[in-house]
Amino acid sequence: MDTAADLLFLNEEVALRINPFSEGEYLVIQTYPQEKNLKVSKRSFDYEIAKKYCELEGLGHDYATFELRIIRDHKLWTVNNSGYPRTISQQQDWKVSPEYLEAIDDNDNHGEIIICFCSYPYFHGVTAQTSGSGEVVECWHCVTCLVDDHEREIHSCPNCEISLVDELDDDSDDFYEQITQPAVCIGCANYHGQEYAEELLICAIHPYGWDGVSCPDFTVNNN
Template sequence: MDTEQDFLFFNPRIATKYNPFYEGEYMVIQTYPREYKLIVEHRSFDYKNAKSHCELENLAHDYTSFSLRIFHDDKLWEVNYKGEPKSISKQQNWKIAQEYLEAHYSTHTNAELVVCQCSYPYFSSLTSYISNSGQPITSWQSLTCLVEGKGQDIQTCPNCNASLVRVDESEDDDFDFDDQVNRPIACIGCANYHGVEYEGNMLVCGIHAHGWDSENCPDYHP
């Protein structure tokens, strides 16, 4: 006999958690705001159906945006105008290790899960140590928190190369941690990025004044 729990699997949000993605499957995913886990609003093997659903979702939401991806070779890919895999998506279905999820929600740790602008999650904890001169220093340490390769100390995002270095605000009031992660995705970690506003118009860079319209700019230079 069917129970209330059985009918929960008709809800895409719940079903996605348990049902694997399949080769060639299209997914409408939430690309803003980004969360720790992938939010899939629609799944289909029909490109036109998935594209239409994505367009409707974007029309229906003012503060949330959605994009179309295809599952190919165990990864999410952006699609071309034919619905074929075009380039690997920066946003993936990240698997966070349980101990880091628990530490994030714990009230006894000075640490948190942080989501990079490209969607990559990492674990940031406040650490203190004594410098060679004997002075106490407090800084943020960034660690990988995914099931694979967890616990590695990182200073740049393994997914988009953005700087993840944070310092204690009392040490440097001028430090802007959000400088890189607030850039357009295609510009994160790029040496060509300018990002200065002139008379109300933002100049992204000298090559592409208004930025690049996807995640993979052909003129990206680390």
């Protein structure tokens, strides 16, 4: 016999928070501003319903953007005009390990979780190291903080490969070049980003870039 707790899972609001995502399920997610956890506004197995909801969400918010994704092989994928998976999404359902969430609430801990431009969360904190002279010095460093991948020191984002070392230096020319790259192009194999006669060529397909948050010609860079 079903209990009151069992019936809660039939409530859509509860399902959004508790039920695991299923293969072939469409998700309307908030792509800006990005948060530590995936923010899902709508779940549906009906493409047309999810698409219409996504369009309405976009019209109803001035300071947030929403996109449609589909679950395939436990990952988020972008969707083509027919509702089929197109390319793997840079924004995923990242799961931050609990100890890192606790660390940012600890007043004695010097560190924070930073969200990369592509949505990937990582921990920027202080570690004590011993110099050649035996002096203990504190150094800032970046480490992974996901449930299935944490405590690994990184110098570039594992998701989009942007340099995290340069990110700590606002005056870095290399970092400036990376952040001026359109967000929709990060990780795309077609991105060129070179100047010719003082004109920036984004790529051969869209010389002036794609005016939107999801380019139809995005190709995953496997290098």
